[in-house]
Amino acid sequence: MNEREIAVTGIGMVTPAGIGREATWDGLCAGVGLGAFDEDLAGLPVDFSCRVPGFDGNELLGRRITWRNDRFIHLAMVAAREAVADAGLDTGAWDGPRVAIVIGSASNGGDRWPQEYRNLDEGRVEAISPTALLRSLPNMVAGEVSTDLQALGPCLTTSSACASGATAIGTARDLLRAGACDIAIAGGTDSARVPMGSAAFYRMQALSLRRHDPAGASRPFDADRDGFVLSEGSAMLVLERPRYARARGARVRGFLSGYGASSDGYHATRPDPDGSGAQRAVLAALADARADVCEVHHVNAHGTSTPLNDSVEADMLTTVxxxxxxxxxxxxxIGHSLGAAGAVDAACTVMSLERQLIPPTANLDRLGEGMEIDVVTKTPRAHRMQGALSNAFGFGGQNAVLFFRAA
Known part of the structure; x- marks a missing residue:
């Protein structure tokens, strides 16, 4: 093991493809879009989303935890518990002050704020929940996971829009390299499929309007893509310094070898058309890993299904x-889970390397004009690979790229 690299020893996932990493993986490999009518969005111009199926916070976490927290925290706690169990760690026996939590979130959620605002507008201040503020503060997801797992080291929340989950993983890597912890649980979470989220993104012309075919609405790199589909979810990785993982005999799923970040400095919502910001992040991740472009055998793209993002990303990859x-x-x-997306993509990248299999891109029937990339579609593709990139780009021109190596 290269001591500059960080070992990935556990993965936990909660996505519209299923609760748990194996359910998610199976759903991704099926290659079928999961967009569907969402009763919570009924009456809005865009009334469909990708929702985690059968998620019962009360059953999985207990009523007290679900009462005091919003859904984005529920998702993160379930994913974090699975990741820790997958790593074979005992939270009752570990050295808590040497365990860090770093979680990215872009929008948090806000699923219960409308009722609180109604209470306020109606002068019913005493009806406002005493947990209204706490359950939606960005830092509280890291705080709740820290408390739940008794991880008592550095406890951070990152927010870099749709790059938040990848930024969190990169930040956790930095803490491990600096010796600030021996273990880090890092990832992202969001649940933005709420009325205000749908309405706001609709007004920005960012969402697909394919109401007649919600399952086919998210179509990255397809010539007929017209916007993304709101989603939700969470993914967490357990990261360890190789020396620590070796000492406890941990199974290593893969290695986080490089992390690169950059800013476009161009526009609030649109990527720089020349892709230079994203390119800098890719090259920074490779330089950090001391790797060459020929060592990248797969790219898990940001691929949002928006006309401009997919075109710029495809051109950038061709340039690099x-x-x-x-x-x-x-x-x-599974649609676009915003702040969780970078972590979901990272987890899938590690699993692809581990299984030497690339899940397909759903709904890609005809590659967009001018795109010269090899997109896996229809069925999973077996592929020999030692290194892979996971891209995450967000509003504000924020870019985060992770480079993983197979174990």
């Missing part, structure tokens, strides 16, 4: 690689 390695975007199946 000449002939890019096989590309996929899991958002075709």
């Amino acid at each position: 690689f000449g002939t890019p390695p096989p590309v996929t975007s899991v958002k075709g199946v």
